[in-house]
Amino acid sequence: MTQSFLLNTKAEFLKTKKTAAFWLTVIGAAFIPVINVFKCVGRPDYFIPVLQPDPWKVFLEYNWQIASFFLLIMYVILVTSLVVQIEYRNGTWKQVYALPRSYADIFFSKFLVVHVMIAGCFVLFNFFIVVCGYGTALLQDQFQFFSHPVPWSEMISVSIKMYVSVLAILVIQYWLSLRFGNFIIPMGIGLALFTFGFMIRQWEHIDYYPYMYPFLVYFKNPGLPPDMAQKAMIHSLVWSGGGLGVGFLDIANRKGKG
């Protein structure tokens, strides 16, 4: 059973080879750090003094602020849809369900692929932050990246928190992507829920609203209780566990498959 799940997951990974989901993960991870290099090198008069005391800390903030505000959520919505779309676009769902695989195997192996892609994106994002930090210093030697140590523990800590914060969105988007063959529907619903969340972000129960979790976890939220970030992470885990169960039961019990 475990071996068959591993083989099927390997097959699922093979399907993502050379796909938009793969390139989105690589390019998406590099996008913000590279833009930040241009930003810093383009206006050294402004940024050298700003980054002077602790360049890595400030540079890390520049990157995570943009990511947690919008791009991370967009990435999760897009990559989930793109991975599931591999089957819809090629008309292969029926063949997948005609394989000797349990419904749980099909559901969770693909979910694992999306998971690994997102985790990979986090690793690559951190990698590009470091590379781009040093790159900035190479292009403009007054940036002091080489004389300060890379804050690995902070990078890992922020990454883990942000990873937990997107789990709920990931599960909801995964279910929507399986439910709707049309790529636009899960994308549209995801964007609409995010926009709506942004509009109600001062709501005292916003910790129950998954599409705002990355925002709540990364930023300080004036006007909201101080433990909002912690609550958001716990609720994200609860949402993802519950969502996975409900999503799996819904997909497994559909009258027609593929």
Place this chain on the structure above:
Amino acid sequence: MSIYSCFFFRLVTNAILHRLDGMPEFTIETDQLDYSFTPSQKILHTLNLRVPSGSIYCFLGPNGAGKTTTLRALLGLLKTNPGEVSIFGLPFLSNRISILKRIGSLIEQPSLYGHLTGSENLEVFRLSYSSEKKRIKEVLEITGLYDARNQVVRTYSLGMKQRLAIALALVHDPELLILDEPTNGLDPQGIIETRHLIKRLHQEFNKTILISSHLLSEVEKVATHFGIIHKGHLLFQGTQKALQELRSEHSTFEIEAEDVDRALVVLENKFDVRKIDDSRLSVVRISKDQTPELIGFLVQQKIRIYKAGFIQTNLEDQFIQIITS
């Protein structure tokens, strides 16, 4: 009935149902299979499909007859009730995974990953079936795609895609192949190639093959058994011979002769003959084997024959006749 006689009865029944080699008499059996997408719209009506082991069973019907729905139900892609579908003598619902391990399928258009190469597509399915790596080369050779194995599938012709889809169905060396319209959209050359491949799979590799089609002229040449479906009802099911007999029952032999009235008198005691007009007669329910005898009678009576032959002799006409009667 005592418990022992019950047991004995079951033993005998099982012995009848199973051949000595352990293969059931029918690889696929459906028992009163019903299916509807909405409560008011029934797609399949109490279908009792029987696909004999070792056969090439052609499932015929026009578009929308219920062929694909039936095949999807057989593969578990549509929810059926317990006991409605049995494959390899086992109820499908309680043995889904073990049954699917022994089936290769192609449903509707080929299901292929266009961004991957032919080999990579096969590798995806090989992993899921846990087959040996060497099977990829073998099925590529069987389907004549070995030279195109490293080509991205989206650049394949439709015929190549169809053959690759068959290769995917073969990667785990299944006992049963379920192929839904495998010649659909192919040019004449592609149709001939696919037909040869199906024949070869049956003869050389001993596969039981269930193939659906609306291209009757094509399946007629490869089938050992037929099932004809129309509007969700199974109208006919049997061997090629049984279908031929049915065809002869429904076909008409037409004769153009000099003295039609005299010919009518000569033939009416022996054949079901009718006068069409002053120069033509029609004979119904006549087999091909009986025609020399019929012609012989007329020749004996020195009635001059200008033209004689069957009308509506191909399976397609027969099929249309069956589904419209």
